[in-house]
Amino acid sequence: xxxxxxxxxxxxxxxxxxxxxxxxxxxxxxxxxxxxxxxxxxxxxxxxxxxxxxxxxxxxxxxxxxxxxxxxxxxxxxxxxxxxxxxxxxxxxxxxxxx
Numbered sequence: 001x002x003x004x005x006x007x008x009x010x011x012x013x014x015x016x017x018x019x020x021x022x023x024x025x026x027x028x029x030x031x032x033x034x035x036x037x038x039x040x041x042x043x044x045x046x047x048x049x050x051x052x053x054x055x056x057x058x059x060x061x062x063x064x065x066x067x068x069x070x071x072x073x074x075x076x077x078x079x080x081x082x083x084x085x086x087x088x089x090x091x092x093x094x095x096x097x098x099x
Contacts, residue, residue, distance in 0.1 A: 002051070002052060003049060003050060003051065003052075004048075004049070004050065004051065004052040004055040004056075004078075005034075005047065005048070005049040005055075005078065005079045005080065005081060005083065005084070006047070006048050006055055006059060006076045006077065006078060006079060007045070007046070007047050007076065007077055007078075007079040007083060008045070008046045008047070008048065008059060008062060008074060008075070008076045009043055009044075009045055009073075009074070009075045009076075010043060010044040010045075010046070010062055010065070010071055010073075010074050011042070011043045011071070011072050011073045011074075012065075012069065012070045012071040012072035012073070013069055013070040014042075014043065014044045014065060014069050014070075014071060015038050015042055015044065017065075017066060017068040017069045018066055018068065018069075019044050019065055019066060019069050020036045020037070020038060020044060020095050021095070022065065022066040022069075023036040023044070023046055023062065024036055024093055024095050026058060026061050027046075027048060027058055027093050028092070028093050030050065030054045030057065030058055031050060031054060032048045032049060032050040032054055032055065032058055032093065033048075033049040033050060033084060033087075033092050033093060034046060034047040034048045034049050034084065034087070034093055034094075035047050035084075035086055035087050035093065035094040035095070035096050036093075036094075036095055036096065037095070037096035037097065037098060037099060038098040038099075039098065039099055040098060040099065045099075046062070047079055047083050047084065047086070049081070049084055059074065059076055062074050
């Protein structure tokens with residue numbers, strides 16, 4: 001089975017509104033691997049790995065976000081499997097500290 005790995009940047013009102021927790025919940029529900037973290041510039045960065053359909057569905061979900069957020073833009077680029085190494089040991093999907 002092929003695997004897609006995308007690194008995604010989400011901009012808008014996405015910090016302080018539960019966006020990271022929402023991403024973690026949605027991604028694990030979809031069976032994806034990866035991580036999510038806040039960035040000091042106010043954006044949220046995430047990495048999703050899984051079947052191409054599930055990754056594409058997750059990116060589409062990120063365009064809407066949880067009800068209290070306002071997503072202005074979502075950009076994505078292909079990432080390498082090495083990016084998955086940022087996860088916390090033993091976790092399939094991690095919430096990482098702010099960078």
